[in-house]
Amino acid sequence: MSRIMASGLHPSRALPELASLDRIQDDCREARAEFRSRRLLDPLKDYNGVYPEAVEAATLVIDALDRLLVGPTPSSFSAIGQTMDLFGEANGADAGLLSAIVGHKLQFQALRALAAPPISEDDLDTLLDASVNKTAVRKHQALADEIGRLLLAALDPHRFPWVLQGRAPTETERHTAIMSTAVLISMNTVYTRRRSDERDQLEGRLEQLLIDKGYTRAPAPRGGIADVGMLPPRGVFMRQCKLGKHNADLVVMLWDGRLLAVECKASNSTVNGEKRLNKEVVADAGDWYEQFGRSNLVAAALRGVFKPAKVMEAQAQGVYLFWWHRIDALADFLDRAR
Known part of the structure; x- marks a missing residue:
């Protein structure tokens, strides 16, 4: 799926930043450095x-x-x-x-x-x-x-x-x-705690950002969201919600009426990063765009070790990127998506 296919129905609406390969390489280096710093101190x-x-x-x-x-x-x-x-x-x-x-x-x-x-x-x-x-x-x-x-x-x-x-x-x-x-x-x-804590920390940081931007958290419906008629109202988000056939870490109904589905992925190696991003998120994104419409958005919030070429590949397949160390990019997008 191309980027144009993923977002082309409403070109006038705000979109998250599309990163160049140089930008992605810089982000991967910074994310790796932050990962190494954490691994040297926190586990002991x-x-x-x-x-x-x-x-x-x-x-x-x-x-x-x-x-x-x-x-x-x-x-x-x-x-x-x-x-x-x-x-x-x-x-x-x-x-x-x-x-x-x-x-x-x-x-x-x-x-x-x-x-x-x-x-x-x-x-x-x-x-x-x-x-x-x-x-x-x-x-x-x-x-x-x-x-x-x-x-x-x-x-x-x-x-x-x-x-x-x-x-x-x-x-x-x-x-x-x-x-x-x-x-x-x-x-x-x-x-075990390290893997779950990193994901929880990432989800928690995004949740706090959403609350700071005026969004309200609602419980995910039992059985999940099966179709567009079950999506939450504008300004509401849910954590750990089944969206269509897949689970989404965050389901956000933007103030401008679009759906933003976010997957939080923490990785400790490029192999793990490829599995989490390119195999899991990209596959989910394809199904979500197909079921809920290509005017909506799918994003990955990333922390840890990822290969630049694979991150670029995921972006080309319709997945927007937000990084732990540069979470202000998500804050900026939320401000524009009203």
Whole structure:
């Protein structure tokens, strides 16, 4: 789709800036520099913040292995100073304890991190062919037992050598297992938060800008916006709204009556940037223009690492560009689109 096709029905109306290749190259350099600055400082601060809680979660789960794992291993061993009958089919998993762990975010991560490599929530559901949640585990002993069997079968033999050997851990083994598991879940938590936080920060900054410009936020309709008759009134915007066949981060009804759909994309590499911008946003833009009309606008708010040629390509396919470090360009457009 060409730029003319995307906006040609109302050439007199205000349009966002069309960037030259030189401008895009400058923006990509500045966005990359801002990304590097954030990555050097923020992750360590976040990691140090979550690590103590991760240690507590790992300690609780590892000290309760005898109540969580189920399977055909030696029937008894002395654990943490006391002899217990463990891991037999007759014993089963402690469904109440397992339910509480599943309902606690970091403890659930610690539980899934017993495996080598750690098992994601989606993979756990798939492997068990069931939805693993607090209520389901508490009500269904069979599900709790299946979780116990799966975790024992996938247990990391390097972190937990004492389990398969049917003995109690040494203090050093226990300490090492707790610390290494805490590191795993701390890193995963920081990585997950980082991805969602960057998008949320970008969306939040755009939301505040819209409010500053006199726009009002409204809740997205249940089921989303299926056609033009369901679009919000002028001066109203929505976050996380299904628009046609795709989800839009921001749906804005400009004061001049046009729809502005905005996708917020944060990227940590040029490959990731191409996926987020050129494959996701461009595809959505084509469908939105087709369904809601080419007098409307689709934009991408960008932060992080993107390849200039790919950004230029997205712009040529009808996607307007706004950058985190130059958000005043969006403010200027909103002023003109009245």
